[in-house]
Every structure is written in C-alpha cells, then in structure tokens.
Amino acid sequence: MRLAAPTPEHFTSRLRSPAVAARVGVWLGIAFSICFLTGLVSHWAQDPGQPIPFPTSPSWGYRVTQGLHVITGTAAVPLLLVKLWTVLPKFFERPPLRDPRRLLLTSLERASIGVLVAAGVFLLATGLMNSSQWYPWAFSFRATHYAVAWIAIGALVVHVAVKLPVIRDALTSHVDDTRHDRPTAVEPGALSRRGLLRTTWLAGGVAALATAGSAVPVLRDVSVLGVRSGDGPAGIPINKSAVSAGVTGTATSAAYRLEVAYGDRSVSLSHDDLLALPQHTETLPIACVEGWSASGSWTGVRVADLLDLVEAPRGDVRVESLQESGPFRVTTLQDQFARDERTLLALALDGETLSLDHGFPCRVIAPNRPGVLQTKWVTRLEVQA
Amino acid sequence: MRTRAALVAVGVLVGAYGAWLLLSRQDPGQLASAALWLAVGPLLHDVLLSAVVVVVAALGARLLPRSWWAPATVALVVIGTVTVAAVPVLGRFGARPDNPTLLDRNYLLGWLVLTGLVLAAAALGALVGSRRRRHPGD
Structure with a gap:
C-alpha cells in the first residue's frame, strides 16, 4: 500500500458539491453575522466609557442578545462541520505552478480561506469553552475572541465576494444541479442532497435545543x-x-461599611443602616456573557437614593467590591444606569437575605446589563462628576 | 465585477482591523498562545476529524446493509456534530469545587439519552423505509 496525499479526484460523492456548500453556507453566514452583531452589543455594554450610552431598557435586552449569541454559535458547529466536509476536496487541489498570475490569485484565495477556517473554528471552539469556563490558554479570551471575530467577518x-458567481448559480438552480461539480463527484451517497441539508438543519437544531436551557x-x-x-x-x-x-x-465582618462618596462628601452605612432605608423590589435578570441567564426578584435600596444622600450631581459611578483582585473588582455604573429607578443595591433575593455567593451584604442589580458588571460585595460607590 | 472588487476591499479592511486589534492589545506570550490555538483548529479538523469521518463512512458502507445507510448517516451526522459541540461539558474541564451551580448536570447520562433517542429514531426510520420498499403499494 502506498500512502500519498489524495487529490480532488479521489472524492467521488456527489454530496460534496457547491450546490450543497452554498446552501449550508448561507445559514452559516447568517449564524456568524448574528454572533458578530450580538457580540458587538456585548462589547458595547461592557465598555466603561460608552461614547453612546448603552440603553437601560428593555431590562431583558442583554439577556436576549447574549443568549442568542451563544445559542447561535452552538447551532453553527454542525453547520460548519458539514460545510467543511462538502468542500474538503478543494483542500487537496494542486496549485497551478506553471501560470504565475493564476498561482498568485489561487494562493491569495486559499490564504483567505485558511484565515476564514482558522478564525471560524477558533471562535466557535473558544466560545463554547468560555461558556463552560474552561480556559486552557494564556491569551485574554475577551480581547482575542473580539479581534478574531473582526478577522472572521472580514x-x-x-x-462571499470571490465565490459570488458560483453562489448565485447554486442558489438559483435546483439542489441536484451539477454545473459546478467536479467531474468525479458522481457517486450517489447514502443520502440525497436534500436529505443531507435536512440532516444538517436537524443537527443544528438539536445542538441548540440540547444547550439553550441555560438561557x-x-x-x-x-x-x-x-x-x-x-x-x-x-x-x-x-x-x-x-x-x-x-x-x-470581610463580607461577614461586623466592621463592614458601605461608603457613598462624592468629592469631599461621604456617608458610611452599615448593613442595618441599609436595611433601614426605603426598600424597593424589582424583577430583573442576571444575564451572563457566557450565555446563561435567570430572572430574580431583588429587594434593596435604589442606587439613586443612595447617591442623593451625598447630594451628588449626575455622573458615572465608580463601584468598588470587597473582592481582592480580578478585572471586575472595580466597575463603572454609567449615569443612565445609576439614575434608573430599577437599579438597586440589592440586600435580598426572592425575599431572603442575599446569600454570600450572590454578593452579601449587597450587590448592584441593574436592568439590561452584563452579569459581570452586576458587582457583588459592594463596599464603595463614588460619583465621578 | 466592480461590486465583488469593492466587497473584497471591504473584507480586507475589516479583517485588517481585526488583525490590528489582535496584535496591539496583548503581550508576545499571549499572542503566541493565540497563534497556536488559531492553527490547531484547522489542523485538528483537516488532518484528524476529516480522516476519521472518511474511515467511519467506509466502515459503515461495508458493515451495514444498503437500506440502513441513509438512517445511519443521519444519526451519525447528528450525534457526531452535537458531540463535538458538547466536548467542554462532557469533560467538565471548567468545573470548580467552590461553584456547584456550574456544569451541574449529569452530562454523560444526558448524552447517552440523546444518543439513544437519535439512534432509536434512525432505527425506526430504517424499519419504515425497508417495509415501504417491500410493500411499495402501501
């Protein structure tokens, strides 16, 4: 037996056809576009500066966009695998070495495909791993996932531009049309082309349903x-x-105080002091960047009421947590969130005192915000006007 | 042609912005790790996964009767791709002792149930298909 790299002629299934690839590609393109747009929304929501203020309504907005992001990305895994299967023969095409002009164009096109596949697989793989909090790498997930998303969309x-004529032909003719097929792609497979497409949609649907319950x-x-x-x-x-x-x-210590400050004015409040202030109850979701979300009934003091204690003008609020380290020890609660009536410094969840893991003695809960910014174990609010 | 050239230009610009974002915000050690992970995906797929699929397809074609091919392929595509997407939860690699609310299901059992359901549906499909072939008038 002689081992040699296969050539495209070795692949004989008529399922490996541009007619199939284009149809799966359309849905894969839609899935990546949804992930890209919802990802942009999430990075906007997490930007402390926010040149354009992130809206506080609807309160479930971030829950929907981020749930959609993760569910769509998960459903894209079967689509991407089937898409790559249909075009695998192209990987083994020999470069046109004798024609320098064609060689250059082919090399550029294959390089762009290489970038697309590498970026696409990277986004789906790291995204799924992030949603299960598995980080076996040294790079920053957030910065890299974001940068690679721009590379993938580019x-x-x-x-799409390079393949546009083939895509147009494939989509406007019957799925069994053979115009753009390789000459050897004639063998009937186990499934019809229509059957393979339906199987692919089914696999995407099953992947989505099997994971979507977190959101x-x-x-x-x-x-x-x-x-x-x-x-x-x-x-x-x-x-x-x-x-x-x-x-x-520190969170359970009798010495715990919440400090509210503006300039040289400040007040210091114990847990009992907070409980003595007017309490409000709001039903708001916790929606994590990792896609899961859950709605709760939170009771506590309005952040706006606390800021009024130091007669602070409008402005962003610097929120400091008791936690010792981590990128979200200090966060910015933008003005529009700080002054929204629904934004609470919650002391209770579902009628019971906040548990330590939910942020006892008190945590921020605001509408339409990423979970990482709903700071727990809050010890200081400072208005930066 | 002009539309396509414009699209290529837009794509290159967008991609270049991403490359600049990637290269300008992390130190060399982090970039090396990102480069490794970018390269590993296509390698794993093109060399390993696609070869496994070819071997499984050849084995299935040899071992299974012709009437089973279609339902077996449907079942394999669904189970195979969903399993790839489920690797992080099946391995529970991100589980932490201090957080019992994360990865808190019995994933192996869930996967077995899901796989069993898909296989059962495929077997049902195979039976119905072969009966139809035997009694084409039904």
Missing part, C-alpha cells in the same frame, strides 16, 4: 448538555463564589 466578506428556562429539562441547570442559591446560578473572590471574612 474573511467571510472576501470569501431559556422552558427548555431546562430538554437541554441535557446545557452548562447550567439554572439552579443555585434562591434559584439563581452564580459565576464567582465568595470563596474564590476571597471575601468570606
């Missing part, structure tokens, strides 16, 4: 592969525990 636009409560029992069952203290999962934040001592 390479996708180039790919869509009605699917909890169906989503056997979801990263979270949705359960936790008071029915809400947590991301960072009090132990890992190193706050078990």
